[in-house]
Amino acid sequence: MQTQSRNSLNIKVTPFKQKLSDTLTKQGISILQINLGKRCNLACTHCHVEAGPKRTEELSPEICEQLIELIYKFPEIKIVDLTGGAPEMNYGFKPLVEAARKTGKQVIVRSNLTIYFEDGFADLPEYFAKHKLRIVASLPCYLADNVDKMRGTGVFDNSIKALQWLNRLGYGKKPDLILDLVYNPLLPTSEKFSLAPEQTNLEKDYKVFLQEHFEIVFNNLFTITNLPVGRTKMHLERKKLYSSYLQFLELHFNPSTVEHLMCRDQLSIDYLGNVYDCDFNQMMNLPAKTRNGETLTVTKLLEAGSLDLISEIQTAAYCYGCTAGCGSSCSGALV
Template identity: 60%
Template sequence: MVLSSNSLQATASANAFETALGSPLTKQNIQVLQINLGRRCNLSCTHCHVEAGPHRTEELTPAVLAQLLEILDRFPQIRTVDLTGGAPEMNYGFRPLVERAHALGKEIIVRSNLTIFFEPGFADLPAYFTQHQVRVVASLPCYLPDNVDSMRGQGVYDSSIRAIQQLNALGYGTDPNLILDLVYNPPIPKDENFRLTPSQAALEGDYKAYLAENFDIAFNQLLTITNIPIGRTRFQLEHRGLLAPYTEFLAAHHNPANVSGLMCRNELSIDYEGRVYDCDFNQMAGVSACTPDGEPITLERLLAAESLDVIATVQTRPYCYGCTAGSGSSCGGALTN
């Protein structure tokens, strides 16, 4: 088969990260099920790679919810159920998944924007999280108000502080069973003065000191996450002519020590239509996880195969350098010191 120049370029681009590794990135035993429940959200953050917002209507269907519940029941190897969105709390299927995962003794992560607590119909969320011992991973891209509001919307910082105080009052941040982690995202670059994500440990100290002194707030960990050039981040980089140089910057700072801890290796990322991806970023880029013979994977295929471990290698793209640059980046924060 003779490939066109466009096809050759696309193939080279897709394989750039794999070439840097020197071999395909292999999948490991699946332990994490990350589920994107939909694009509906009460915020429209400038850095959102999901491009979520109040006017998005895509969300989980009853049929996909039934498949997910069956997956949880049939595969005890799943240790963590990681719920994201959009605002996951706003999308169909959120509470049934929390309750089934809790009944099965799984770790439950909810990636919350915190401001959802103050939307009509969601005021009970702090108590609900406490009841089900949900680990709350909450976006607070800076400990200073101006930076947060510029990225996430006017008033978001104040709402986030009030929400954290509500969680603290219920034991989050101090009770070992009630984990509250905050997430730092750097601003999207406006010029070629690119910087790696700061030291997670040092920045966590700054967050904890400032928030304790000014708001009497406690939390467990700070997770630093690199801006991956996907979604709105990609759009803004392209608009400024920075997409290629930013991707090259990430590639130039590739750290092989981060590869062993990449989140894509032991997780499945599921979209609201039941399609399976290696990670959330591949999901947003439309890069499906595949069987060794190249067939895209769905929940239906996993159930038919009676196995979650049907993927041999991770689908990689140049934006994968965002997860290996510097100290690394994953849904659990930095990968190395």
């Protein structure tokens, strides 16, 4: 009853901007993160994209062609980061991979691993190896029960089989076949909130467990905070924990994370060709703005012949998730 009464109050959270000592601005853009759509073979409980098997939104041929033009036009883009949904299921995945590789860019595919066992996708591991894609794979825990609670029954077993398959191809072993894993905490069911464990130590635990039990090797573990966006936000609201979770994140704000935030050197593009500062802003429909206050699209970037049109990064309360403790980004801890 005490938790209920606390959460019925309007808990105040300081506007994120007020925590900053200076305006949050872009550095030089080197990463293009593209969300190809919401189609996915899974419907994970923590998914901030709210992706799933029943979603149909995906990249169009027209936007795909614009993105390929963008990849060719701007050599300062060093990394093309493909996400979804399951990016492999959505239109344009392979054309974008091949355009990026032809121009010498690193390609990251954010894979749920289980997609390889769906009809029509069994060629993916070999395709990834052929094009030397860096795989960032979700494995939110090394214990089966925790993974299946978050991602669905049987997901852990298929994930293990997929990782063994990738190892056989040289992933995690050869220097040009990088295999990274992602840890997400379980969603909270009470106000006993916690941040992700220290990344380096947890990585050691993952490596020992997966090697001893499954003979699996991988390169890096990324710990990512569950931001109160998408299904995570819905879960927190159902449990009457949303406001208190935001307050918890604010209390753990770490100013040393700010200079390393992923929004500073990347553009996030949705399947409609709209531009955002990060994937979380994309899901909350908070578009990037030009110096004149106009919303940005891929078309405008191409017309301007520049990626540097954003004067100030758009922020919201959920930005506390990226700046709490050791910080959180698409590449794990920030400090």
